[in-house]
Amino acid sequence: MSGSTKEPSLSPSLAFVVLEEWVLVEAIEGIFYGMTTLMTFSACWLIMRRGLRNSLSRFLIVIALVIMFINSTTAIVVDLIFISKRVQSLSDPEYDPTPVLIKCDVVEGVISRISYLLGDCIVVWRAWIFFDLSERRYFFRGILAICILGTTICAIIDTVVSLKQVLQGNFNQNSVIYVVPLLVTNFVATLFIAYKAWCYRRFIKATLGNTSTSSKLGRILILLVESGAVYCAVWLEFVLGVFGKTDPMTILFFDTILPHVASILPSIVIILTAVQKTQCETILQKTTGPMQFASAPLGTQGDGRNSVEQDKVINIRREDFRENGLEMTQIDKDVAIEV
Secondary structure, three states: OOOOOOOOOOOHHHHHHHHHHHHHHHHHHHHHHHHHHHHHHHHHHHHHHOOOOOOHHHHHHHHHHHHHHHHHHHHHHHHHHHHHHHHHHHHOOOOOOHHHHHHHHHHHHHHHHHHHHHHHHHHHHHHHHHHOOOOOHHHHHHHHHHHHHHHHHHHHHHHHHHHHHHHOOOOOOOOHHHHHHHHHHHHHHHHHHHHHHHHHHHHHHHHHOOOOOOOHHHHHHHHHHHHHHHHHHHHHHHHHHHOOOOOHHHHHHHHHHHHHHHHHHHHHHHHHHHHOOOOOHHHHOOOOOOEEEEOOOOOOOOOOOOOOOOOOEEEEOHHHHHHOOOOOOOOOOOOOEEO
16 A cells, blocks of 8 residues: 555544545455465365375466465455554654555565566466467567567666665656556567467367367367456556556555455466366366367258268377367367367
């Protein structure tokens, strides 16, 4: 949270309005923290059911989720301390909360940037593994690497600059240095995943002539695109606020919930994937082996052509996927997609 080091003298009515805004923001943060707790524990439980010893990817995902949850817990505690000291300064004009507020802003400034960076790493990693076998993988992965490297450097620079400002009594830590790179990185990664979803749909249509029935892999791709789009929309609103296009209350709201949103979205993707009866390995680990597409009956067309056999199975090799811009990286070898 941000604000001045010492509250000016306020009339009772104005002080009540300020206090009401703080209570509202903390109530909303409490809701998001509850969602973070539920989603994080559920996602970690689903992953650990699959086992961690035989998968480094699953182990790293759990570690990232736990770190982000710890950061969310720390953030809400720090915000409560921050608000309580601000309230105390309203009731006691002689009380100077500056030392405590500086400590709160230092802690929150560091942990929030760690959570944002981990969230970006997860998004970039998901896009990264989709380009495992593509002939243009160096191009796509190069862009992703540049984005995440730039975000990391900007986050470090911004953290150092923000800490210096806080120690000087300036509590406004929302700078363009780290906000814009986060938005750009998420947008690029989501755009690449959307490109893969388009390639997949085009390939299925060209191969089987039917895209009306969604597949498990198709639903995963759409889910990743949608979650990335939501995250980008949240960051875009925050960026507009940094440039002064929204009111300060909106900035305070997004500044409060963003550390929790960064933890919630990766967990939601894992949970929804499991609900769709897609193994968690589909998201977390690359696999080998061919994949089979079982075609459903197409029925008789209007021109009198006979329907295809109901149980016809089309074996699609890795080379077919590579030629059409798709890889087997994200496809579990035990999954059959019916179209």
